[in-house]
Amino acid sequence: MDKRSVEYKLMRTANIVFLFCIVFEVVGIMTVMFWGPLGAEMAIYFMTFVFAVFIARKNGLSIVVKKPNISTFLQGIGITICGIPVALVLSALAAFMSSAGVDTSEDVTIYPIWLSLIAFAVVPAIVEEYVFRGVILGAYLQIEERAAVFISSLFFAMLHFSLGSVMYGFMYGCIFALVRVATGNLIYSVAMHGVFNMVNVAMAYIGITMVPGWIVLLAFSVGLAGFIILLIVFFKKNPVSLSKSSFKRRQLITREGYITLIICLCVTVMLLMM
Numbered sequence: 001m002d003k004r005s006v007e008y009k010l011m012r013t014a015n016i017v018f019l020f021c022i023v024f025e026v027v028g029i030m031t032v033m034f035w036g037p038l039g040a041e042m043a044i045y046f047m048t049f050v051f052a053v054f055i056a057r058k059n060g061l062s063i064v065v066k067k068p069n070i071s072t073f074l075q076g077i078g079i080t081i082c083g084i085p086v087a088l089v090l091s092a093l094a095a096f097m098s099s100a101g102v103d104t105s106e107d108v109t110i111y112p113i114w115l116s117l118i119a120f121a122v123v124p125a126i127v128e129e130y131v132f133r134g135v136i137l138g139a140y141l142q143i144e145e146r147a148a149v150f151i152s153s154l155f156f157a158m159l160h161f162s163l164g165s166v167m168y169g170f171m172y173g174c175i176f177a178l179v180r181v182a183t184g185n186l187i188y189s190v191a192m193h194g195v196f197n198m199v200n201v202a203m204a205y206i207g208i209t210m211v212p213g214w215i216v217l218l219a220f221s222v223g224l225a226g227f228i229i230l231l232i233v234f235f236k237k238n239p240v241s242l243s244k245s246s247f248k249r250r251q252l253i254t255r256e257g258y259i260t261l262i263i264c265l266c267v268t269v270m271l272l273m274m
Contacts, residue, residue: 007143014139015257018155045127052131063134079230080192085223091164121197129190132156133180145242147252149177158264182238
């Protein structure tokens, strides 16, 4: 098998993983009424993780998880926390919300907080990072690094089925992907993703469901400054050089990927209309 055939096989593998992620997600959404949010969430992530591990082993994808550098680790956590106000503003803009506030509540407070932190923060961070920054990004990194960052982030964003989540999901997806490329270690993006999820869960429990617009704008200004500074410091210490391949842009997503993106768009539109 020549190099181009091998690269196409890797692309198709990554796109098929994305397709199955969406299938599992849609099935999970449909079963919430029977299993509840927790049961559906665990079913989705169990099926997704088992399938991703199988694909990774079958295709010889090496996903490195090793002891982190403390300084790099703390910088990554700082980037995540400073980026949360930015994410809230992006979500508000996407959802056309007024200055009355940004809705950050989720149906997680019906469970003990320790259980919600595990089920809605830690588990999603581990599984989604393994899938998107491990398997999908890892497959594309063997073809083209620029495409790997963009496509894995696009797929990750579209998984969330809402305009607000798509916007900040793509932003964080790019950051997590660049961190993974720069460090070669999945542990950083898992930790960053986990912290983001934990903050969202904590906000639901302490009753922050509607945040006044002026507070969001103030937090956005301060957070954006810290966000940019920490990104510069992080990538100055961990530089990234992104390669290009001979594939045309439209060839870097296979038929399975385009079909899945169309499904995501349809589900997103349906949820907006409900």
